[in-house]
Amino acid sequence: MTVAIDVQGLGKAYGAKIAVHPLSLTIQQGEIFALLGVNGAGKTTLINMLSCLIKPTEGDAFLLGNSILSAKQKVKERIAVLPQETAIAPNLSVRENLRLMAGVHGFHKTVAERKVEEMLTLFSLRPVEKQRSKILSGGWKRRLSIAMALISEPEILFLDEPTLGLDILARRELWTVIQHLKGKVTLILTTHYLEEAEALAHHICIMKAGHIEALGTAEELMQRTGTQRFEDAFVNIVGGEIG
Numbered sequence: 209m210t211v212a213i214d215v216q217g218l219g220k221a222y223g224a225k226i227a228v229h230p231l232s233l234t235i236q237q238g239e240i241f242a243l244l245g246v247n248g249a250g251k252t253t254l255i256n257m258l259s260c261l262i263k264p265t266e267g268d269a270f271l272l273g274n275s276i277l278s279a280k281q282k283v284k285e286r287i288a289v290l291p292q293e294t295a296i297a298p299n300l301s302v303r304e305n306l307r308l309m310a311g312v313h314g315f316h317k318t319v320a321e322r323k324v325e326e327m328l329t330l331f332s333l334r335p336v337e338k339q340r341s342k343i344l345s346g347g348w349k350r351r352l353s354i355a356m357a358l359i360s361e362p363e364i365l366f367l368d369e370p371t372l373g374l375d376i377l378a379r380r381e382l383w384t385v386i387q388h389l390k391g392k393v394t395l396i397l398t399t400h401y402l403e404e405a406e407a408l409a410h411h412i413c414i415m416k417a418g419h420i421e422a423l424g425t426a427e428e429l430m431q432r433t434g435t436q437r438f439e440d441a442f443v444n445i446v447g448g449e450i451g
């Protein structure tokens with residue numbers, strides 16, 4: 209197995225407030241890694257540091273061997289971030305949005321068209337390809353934004369709460385999309401839905417107050433806490449507070 213992300217004593221403080229205490233972990237290439245925790249646990253801060261959006265105050269992290277401090281540009285070229293707010297142009301169609309994104313990444317017209325076709329197929333977007341994006345449902349929008357994030361062929365993709373606000377059917381459909389990416393791209397996702405982490409992730413990291421409280425497979429975390437259900441393991445680990 210090859211390491212995709214190697215976090216070494218990475219921490220972030222805002223003055224006296226420590227958002228993330230120095231922590232270390234490794235994430236293997238091609239795995240789905242879930243970050244769980246109650247509100248304010250430090251998940252977004254950690255993701256933002258790894259994706260070079262904010263600067264750490266301690267430590268370093270290496271993404272595909274590149275430091276987020278000294279090789280920021282190289283890191284940025286190999287990752288993509290799906291923010292909670294999407295980057296979809298509302299008046300453009302699904303196809304046009306994909307084409308636009310391919311243009312942003314500087315692909316030549318023929319390559320861009322091939323990529324658009326690939327994404328339409330991979331994400332089963334053909335039924336809605338001509339629709340204006342603003343009239344798409346939340347689930348389709350989220351699916352399109354993942355396709356847009358993947359058009360640059362990133363090796364690491366960060367998904368911050370990818371299914372937030374979606375109904376159960378749309379969420380399940382998106383799970384299928386995410387499952388198809390297993391092994392092809394390293395995926396780091398934050399979520400508040402425990403069943404989502406359990407269903408999708410190889411490894412789950414549970415954070416609390418800026419610390420890693422537990423890290424392992426869902427099975428391991430249940431075994432460790434002597435529980436039968438992942439939800440009980442989570443409650444046991446974070447001490448009864450659910451965010």
Ligand SMILES: Nc1ncnc2c1ncn2[C@@H]1O[C@H](COP(=O)(O)OP(=O)(O)OP(=O)(O)O)[C@@H](O)[C@H]1O
Nearest residue numbers: 222225226227245246247248249250251252253254
């Ligand atoms: N710019 C900032 N200035 C000061 N404190 C901050 C700043 N950003 C985050 N924090 C604090 O750092 C802590 C971690 O926040 P973070 O957003 O990373 O948590 P989270 O686990 O992503 O929470 P949520 O699930 O609510 O998104 C919180 O206590 C938050 O108030």
